[in-house]
Each structure stands twice: as structure tokens, then as C-alpha cells.
Amino acid sequence: xxxxxxxVDQLRAIDTFPPLSAVPLAKIRATDVRRNRSGLPLAEIxxxxxxxxxxxxxxxxxxxxxxxxxxxxxxxxxxxxFHGSGFVICSIESHEEICRHLCRGSGSLIVSVDxxxxxxxxxxxxxxxCFAAVRGISSLAGSWGADPRRLAxxxxxxxxxxxxxxxxxxREHGGQLPPLRAQVLWYPVVDHYSAQHASYRExxxxxxxxxxxMIWFWDQYVDPQQADEPYLSPLRAESLQGLPPxxxxxxxxxxxxxxxxxYAERLTxxxxxxxxxxxxxxxxxxxxxxxxxxxxxxxxxxxCAWLRARLH
Numbered sequence: 001x002x003x004x005x006x007x008v009d010q011l012r013a014i015d016t017f018p019p020l021s022a023v024p025l026a027k028i029r030a031t032d033v034r035r036n037r038s039g040l041p042l043a044e045i046x047x048x049x050x051x052x053x054x055x056x057x058x059x060x061x062x063x064x065x066x067x068x069x070x071x072x073x074x075x076x077x078x079x080x081x082f083h084g085s086g087f088v089i090c091s092i093e094s095h096e097e098i099c100r101h102l103c104r105g106s107g108s109l110i111v112s113v114d115x116x117x118x119x120x121x122x123x124x125x126x127x128x129x130c131f132a133a134v135r136g137i138s139s140l141a142g143s144w145g146a147d148p149r150r151l152a153x154x155x156x157x158x159x160x161x162x163x164x165x166x167x168x169x170x171r172e173h174g175g176q177l178p179p180l181r182a183q184v185l186w187y188p189v190v191d192h193y194s195a196q197h198a199s200y201r202e203x204x205x206x207x208x209x210x211x212x213x214m215i216w217f218w219d220q221y222v223d224p225q226q227a228d229e230p231y232l233s234p235l236r237a238e239s240l241q242g243l244p245p246x247x248x249x250x251x252x253x254x255x256x257x258x259x260x261x262x263y264a265e266r267l268t269x270x271x272x273x274x275x276x277x278x279x280x281x282x283x284x285x286x287x288x289x290x291x292x293x294x295x296x297x298x299x300x301x302x303x304c305a306w307l308r309a310r311l312h
Contacts, residue, residue: 001280003207003253006293011208011283021216025088025119032089035096040291043100053136056128057116062137063092065103065110070145076109077150077311078141079184080134082166084157084285086189086217087118087126095156101290102154105304108311109146111137115162123222127231130162131169138177150311152182152244156287157209157256158217160188164243164263165231171242180244182310184303187249187256187284190263191235192227193218199257207253209284214255235263240270247275247306249299251282277302 003011020028036042047066052059067076079102083095092099092112103110115129134153141148155163167183191197193215204211218224222232230237246267250260264276279286282295289296 001252003283004281004286004293004295006289007253007281007283007286010289011206014208019210019216020213029089032085033091033093035093037288038097038290038292042097043104045100045103048100053133053140055132055136056125060129060133060136061092061114062133063096063099063112063114064144065099065112066145067103067107067109072145075142075145075147076107077152077181077307078137078146078148079106079108079110079152079154079307079311080130080137080163080166081110081112082115082130082153082155082159082162083112084155084159084186084189086213087123087158087161087221088217089117095159097290098156098287101300102304102307105300106307106311108152108307109144118221122220123226123232126162126221127165127169130166131173134166134170135177149178150181151178152184152307152311153180154184154186154307155188156186157284158189160185161190161234164188164190164234164246167243168230168234168237168240182307183244183246184307185246185248185260185263186287186299186303187251187254188260188263189214189256190233191259192222192224192233194259197258197262199255199259203253203255203257207255207283209255211255235259235266240267240272243267243270243272245273245310247303248277249287249303250276250278251284251286251295252278252280253283256284275306
């Protein structure tokens with residue numbers, strides 16, 4: 001199936017942009033803080049508020065999205081969200097629109113985590129932040145009108161990596177925390193750059209996120225000698241047993257297409273209830289375009305319905 005015409009127009013608009021490696025990082029970050037990339041009004045929800053929780057290096061900022069008023073007698077489920085963009089760029093600001101849609105559709109309290117970015121804070125800083133965030137959020141849930149026994153993790157791209165890696169780490173070091181109910185992984189990064197994935201050759205340029213972009217992201221984030229570590233490349237983990245049910249979204253015109261599919265297959269093989277949705281006319285990051293393209297609308301609606309079934 002050809003790429004959605006809307007995405008073709010978007011790609012045409014960025015066709016002349018230089019590669020990420022040729023642009024100062026500060027400039028990239030300064031242009032990646034848009035709250036509503038779609039240009040549509042932000043989805044209305046009950047309330048949004050920034051808070052701070054304790055992280056490994058001090059205060060860790062989180063943004064909370066409530067779908068309705070707090071009702072202690074009827075607590076909300078929680079979905080902890082980790083934003084994507086290669087462990088290097090973007091923030092809770094850039095993913096405001098996505099979190100609002102996820103909040104409204106899933107009926108879940110969304111907690112978006114502003115984890116530390118590379119190269120200033122290389123691996124495993126982001127992993128440590130996200131793990132600490134879930135532990136802190138679980139302990140604070142009651143005061144926010146939420147139920148820590150109904151907790152999910154979610155993320156897009158590098159954020160999906162951090163979501164499933166957090167699930168792995170909780171499996172091994174969660175202590176007395178209630179088990180996660182679900183993990184949502186949108187076009188996940190789950191393997192350090194490897195030429196074995198055909199999508200790196202077939203979709204490595206011309207469709208937004210490129211092969212060279214991914215190599216640059218990895219170079220900022222980690223020493224290649226650590227590539228086999230499961231908290232970096234969960235696809236290479238010895239076992240995925242004991243992880244929560246998974247909802248995985250992949251896109252045909254995405255350099256990460258094949259590793260996302262391979263991870264869904266490994267989860268299924270490990271006995272994890274896994275739903276994989278593949279969109280033949282979409283590229284990496286297409287969920288930013290809810291309200292603008294059918295695949296984004298369908299993926300968001302399916303994600304929210306799946307989360308509701310797992311958490312409510």
C-alpha cells in the first residue's frame with residue numbers, strides 16, 4: 001500500500017532539511033517543543049498539572065493528565081508515558097497532544113515523565129529515571145486519586161524502549177510493587193542498530209526517521225560495546241517471560257518496522273498476551289497526526305480501547 005498522501009506532503013516539506021548530525025543539538029531541541037504538531041486545538045481533558053517526584057539525581061518533573069475530577073472512592077487507573085525521539089530530543093512538552101488524546105480515550109490518569117536526555121546523561125540514566133518514576137508514581141497514586149494496582153507503561157519510539165525496559169527491570173527489581181497490567185509500545189526501538197533488520201535497508205531514507213538518524217541517536221546515547229545489554233536492547237534479552245500484556249504498533253514505512261515486529265513475536269513466544277497492529281500506509285511517528293489521518297485515528301482509538309480493557 002502506498003504511503004498516506006497526507007504523509008507524502010509532510011515529507012515533501014522536510015525533504016530539504018539537513019541530517020540531524022549536521023545541526024547543533026540545541027537548535028534541534030529548540031524546534032522540537034511544539035505542543036500541537038497537528039495544528040488542531042489540543043484535546044480537552046479535565047485537568048493538567050506539573051509535579052515533581054524524587055529521581056536518581058534529584059527532582060524529576062512529571063506532567064499529570066486527569067480525564068475527570070478526582071474521586072477517592074472511584075480511583076483512576078494510571079498509565080506512565082515516556083516520550084520518544086532517540087533518547088536525545090523532545091520532552092513532555094512535545095508530546096502534550098499525544099498524552100491528551102491517550103488520557104481522554106483511555107480514561108486513565110496519564111503521567112508523562114521528563115527523563116534525562118543524552119548525550120549529557122548517557123545510558124543508563126534514562127532507564128534509571130523511568131524506573132524510579134514508576135516506583136514514585138506508584139507510591140503517590142493514592143494522593144492523585146489513582147489506583148497503583150492498575151498501572152501501565154507506554155511510550156513511542158525510544159519511549160517505547162524505556163517502557164518495556166522498565167517492565168523488564170520491574171520484573172527483576174520491583175520488590176513489593178504491584179505488577180504492571182499492560183505495556184503500550186508504539187513503533188518501538190528495541191534493538192541497538194543492526195543491519196540484520198531489512199527495514200534499515202528498505203526504509204532507511206526518504207520516510208522521515210532515517211537509518212543515519214538512528215545511528216546518530218545511538219551514538220549519543222550509548223557505547224556500542226553495551227549493545228547486548230537487555231536494558232538497552234530488550235529484543236536481545238535472554239527471556240521476556242513475566243512481562244505484562246503488550247500492545248505493539250508498527251508502520252510499514254518505518255526504519256524500525258522489523259525490530260518492532262520481531263519483539264512482538266518474541267513476546268508472544270514467551271507466552272505474553274500480545275496484540276500487534278501494523279499500518280501499511282504510515283511512517284514512524286504517525287500518531288502525532290491524530291485528527292489529520294485515518295491511520296493515526298485508528299491506532300489511537302485501538303490503543304485506548306485496549307488500555308481500557310486492561311485497566312478498567
